[in-house]
Amino acid sequence: MHFFELAEPASLQEAIGLLGDSGGRPVAGGTAVMLMMKTGVFQPERLVSLRKIESQYSQIRLDSEGNLRLGAMTPLRRIERSADVAAVAPVVTAAMRRLSNVRVRNVATLGGHLAHGDPHLDLPPVLIALNASLVVASPSGERTMPVEDLFRGYLETALAPDELIAEVIVPANPDQRAAYLKHTTRSAEDWPALGIAVALTLNGGTVETARVAIGAATDTPRRLTSVETMLIGNPHNDAVLQTTGDATAGEAEVHSDARGSAAYKRELIRVFTARAIRQAVEGDRA
Amino acid sequence: MSGHRRTITFTLNGRDVAADIGVHQNLTEVLQESFGLFGARESCGQGLCGCCTVLVDGQAVTSCLSLAAFADGSTIDTIEGLADGDTLSPEQEAFIETGAFQCGYCTPGFILMTKQLLDENPEPSDEEIMHYLSGNLCRCGAYAEIVKAVRLAGQKRKA
Structure with a gap:
């Protein structure tokens, strides 16, 4: 693989500051990034690892209205095994069974899975059907967007270079x-x-x-x-x-x-x- | 710390170790080049075959898709650390006794996945075994024996 530098910021804000004009490209679990770097289609000079940002971004919780809130850095395997996910969105739990394999799910994160913008991945259609939304963080603050608005083209998303997905919200809908x-x-x-x-x-x-x-x-x-x-x-x-x-x-x-x-x-x-x-x-x- | 190289420290098969690595190197390369451990080997290079499986902090990962730099501070277990001296682990014994391999190239990955499966689920059904191991490929086609090996390993671990 080509040579590059690796930054490992300790907070989401610090990570965002290293993206965009600063020239860094984000990496979370790294599965897709590694595949793209190995084949040479992606050759960043500097990677910004999100693995050391605050642990709140890798947590699963229910908010006061019962909506499911998934930190973008949560590994897919933890989502697969979460009782909260199985209660609010069992279709997500079921989809995990045929999503790649255990080793990849141990490492790959929800945020990376979405921000990759690859149409072949499993959770984008599931989350669009569930009317899920994203909390997106940038230097100017946070914005919310429906998951269905994220995808603009093949491997192309609506995220600006200095924006990161912070959280995914799946609305509670017990009758669904x-x-x-x-x-x-x-x-x-x-x-x-x-x-x-x-x-x-x-x-x-x-x-x-x-x-x-x-x-x-x-x-x-x-x-x-x-x-x-x-x-x-x-x-x-x-x-x-x-x-x-x-x-x-x-x-x-x-x-x-x-x-x-x-x-x-x-x-x-x-x-x-x-x-x-x-x-x-x-x-x-x- | 920036730059193209760095020193990482981690626990490898129970021993504290350090390695001077290139930031661009994957974990399979570092295990081979810095430690002479060739049990994890890159085969498909895409996370599909499982030949490069190692356990990082107790979780099976695809080491050829993991940056070695991310291993800093972690605990890594490879197939070389599974036996206790000359005493093989129950999973290793089970693979030998059932003849669950021919060429053996994929076997370290299958054995480490078997260990993790049985850690999570001591009595898996055949369907659960096949599903859990669906990310490991055996080109010799020893799948039927591998399923038997996992069942036998489960019995040995309980004994």
Whole structure:
């Protein structure tokens, strides 16, 4: 690997001061950064490690309204094993089972997973479906943004060079049901050809609210708003699910790659949209 | 401290050690070059195969994707530290007795993952074993024997 310098600030504020015009690039768990540096696509002169910032940024807690608050430096494995996460957002716990492997989850952080901006990762669609938001810290203070606004392009986010994700907030919604499905085409541990997350609430046999988000098949994780519109106010029967699946065909721009042709991925989206909705409706509350 | 080199200190297989490292070096390289420990070896280089598994502060990590600089102040256990003198660990014995390898290249990673699995879950089901070890690849295909080895290691640890 190329030579670089490594700074290890002891606070979030100090870390932010070393980014942006100061020339540093942040590293948390380091999994994605190491992969990019090994292949030479990322050659920073100076890395700013976030591993020694205040421990509050690697904690999981419930706020007074019962919302889940996850520090951005929390390793994915701790999120996977958290009783609070399993209570408020069991779909997140379930998604971890097929997210990379135990060793990577031991090290990779939630903030890095999101800030990487890679559309193939699992939690972006899940958190978008759950209507989660981010607390973003910068030299001028903090701002909040919905997770769905983070992704701007392939490996491109809405974060300024001197901004860091500090916290992820998953709103409590006890009546919500959710599901996440992913499909890999080459081997089980491969990057998915499609990831799809659904979160909805029901009123009797009718869908009251719905959020549907996909990743992997598209340049950025994104909502399928046409599907949401077709679901809301309708019964979740087979006829409606068939129509909603068909409605996905035109909405998302998908590309051919080693994991499947664009036509194949459009078919995946059509089929998995209905499957994910059905799983959310029929599964345990999630 | 900035610059391209630094000295790190850590506990390696129970011994306090120091190493002069390049900041760009990964932990697999430092274990090999500074300490002559070749049990963890880089194979896929991407975190998929598990051949470079070591335990850092008791947690399995992909050492070829870990900056050695991050090991400063930590406790690292490698396959070389698992036996007590000439007495093999229950996991090592179990892999030998079930013949859970052919070439042996991936075995250190599988054994360390087995140790961590059994630390977390002393009686895993076959499904739990296969799921936990899904991030380790054995190109000789000894998977059926490896699952048996994990079960046997669990029994040996209880005995």
